[in-house]
Amino acid sequence: MTATRQLIEKYLQGWNETDPLRRRTLIEDVYAEHAAYVDPMVEARGWEAIDATIAAVQNMFPGHLFRLAGEVDAHHDIARFHWHLAEPGAADPLVIGFDVVVLDYGRIRQVHGFLDKVPMAA
Template sequence: MTATRQLVERYLQGWNETDPLRRRALIEDVYAEHAAYVDPMIEARGWEAIDATIAAVQDMFPGHVFTLAGDVDAHHDIARFQWHLAEPGADEPLVIGFDVAVLDAGRIRQVHGFLDKVPVAA
């Protein structure tokens, strides 16, 4: 397993961690201090904002789990990968996303997130 894939798996582990102290430790380990996360619905800069974003997503989708969907494609200091968000044991993911991460010294400096499938509001 490559170091980049391991970093991406720890990134997703952070999105799944519900214990605030363990999640914050993962965030500080995975992201550079002034990292940014941007997707169509949010822009978060720094560890505090990223932590708050993850907590908000967990509140919106309680019990759901992020998983890596396929390989991590990387070159130089850029990685791209697809992920699924689903309830454990679900046949189909509720949300499908695609992230591009810019790396810096083995940590994530920026994430550009894209949402390929999102639930329709009732």
């Protein structure tokens, strides 16, 4: 397993971590201090904002888990990968996404997120 894949798996682990202290430790391990996360629904800069974003997503989708969906494709300081968000044991993911990350000395400096499948509003 490559170091980049390990970092991406730890990144997703942070999105799944519901304990605030453990989640914050993962965030500080994975992201550069002033990292930026952007997707069509949010823009977050820095550890505090990224932590708040993850907590909000967990609140919106309680019990759901993120998982890597395929391989991590990487070169130089850039990686891309697909992910799924689903309830454990679900046949189909509720949300499907694609992230591109820019790395900085083994940590994530920027995340550019894309949403391929999102649930319909009730």
